[in-house]
Ligand code: HEM
């Protein structure tokens with residue numbers, strides 16, 4: 321919850337999350353180096369540095385794949401929600417791992433006194449028209465710039481400054497970075513290193529991310545479908561079809577998703593977009609009397625969408641009614657913080 325822009329502070333859960341993440345990175349890099357050095361022992365310093373380039377590059381790719389998979393995984397199965405909690409630190413660490421990949425690459429050129437060759441490679445403009453021989457490092461540089469921008473704007477200050485919709489749109493650039501990295505590897509090392517492991521890494525990563533997004537999107541659309549419009553209102557279902565202290569999510573004609581919550585005999589509707597990072601409020605539940613976002617725990621009153629004092633966030637509310645035993649919601653949002661709940665006879 322936030323007062324000003326200090327939304328999510330350091331806490332024990334975050335420290336454990338980061339510790340596990342760091343341990344995972346150290347384990348991956350050590351295993352990669354151990355196995356690769358055993359299969360093909362490096363003959364000189366340059367070959368040793370090359371191993372480090374590969375270990376950190378592939379680690380950054382795996383991390384990017386996991387970050388992109390967390391969103392749909394958390395939608396498909398609530399047990400993945402803890403992964404979402406500190407996804408921003410995951411992103412910043414990915415940038416640092418990618419930066420180390422580049423640092424070792426620079427060292428690789430430096431130990432051979434070859435740094436000017438790197439500049440020549442990047443400025444041989446004729447090569448940009450080639451498929452085999454394309455300066456693939458440029459694609460890596462572009463991806464790194466995107467990761468840097470995202471790491472630099474990941475703090476809650478930027479979230480408050482830009483507003484959740486713009487901030488979230490900016491962070492969608494991660495998909496662009498992922499595409500650039502796939503091309504960086506496909507046009508780079510995959511062209512001259514004939515091992516099945518590299519295409520396998522790209523295909524498994526890319527396909528996993530794509531399939532998870534398709535399945536999660538399909539599930540959401542299917543969940544929205546049960547809604548029938550009646551004089552402009554949307555039918556949600558019988559009051560008891562909404563689980564107590566939880567919500568059913570319906571889509572307004574414009575596509576905006578509305579979370580219709582039930583708290584005992586009280587029914588209220590809020591926008592499904594959390595004021596923090598646009599998380600899916602309707603996938604949360606009512607804890608201690610407050611609607612609680614599943615991503616980082618921001619809380620709102622069901623009655624009017626306002627966060628409890630001293631917090632100041634407010635969500636748009638929607639009018640609800642119960643007609644012929646069916647809960648209906650008006651898809652036109654009310655100004656954030658407007659009271660709009662109804663009670664039904666049990
Ligand atoms: C987000 C940033 C980046 C990511 C995630 C990334 C990822 C990767 C991956 C996965 C590989 C293949 C590693 C393997 O063999 O398993 C690779 C190779 C390589 N990358 Fe990057 N890369 C990034 C940025 C860059 C940049 C900016 C440069 C240079 C300016 C660069 C230079 C290289 C080189 C030279 C190789 C080939 C290494 C070799 O031949 O052994 N990368 N990268």
Ligand code: FES
Pocket residue numbers: 594595596597598599600613614615616617618
């Ligand atoms: S609490 Fe962070 S998105 Fe809702």
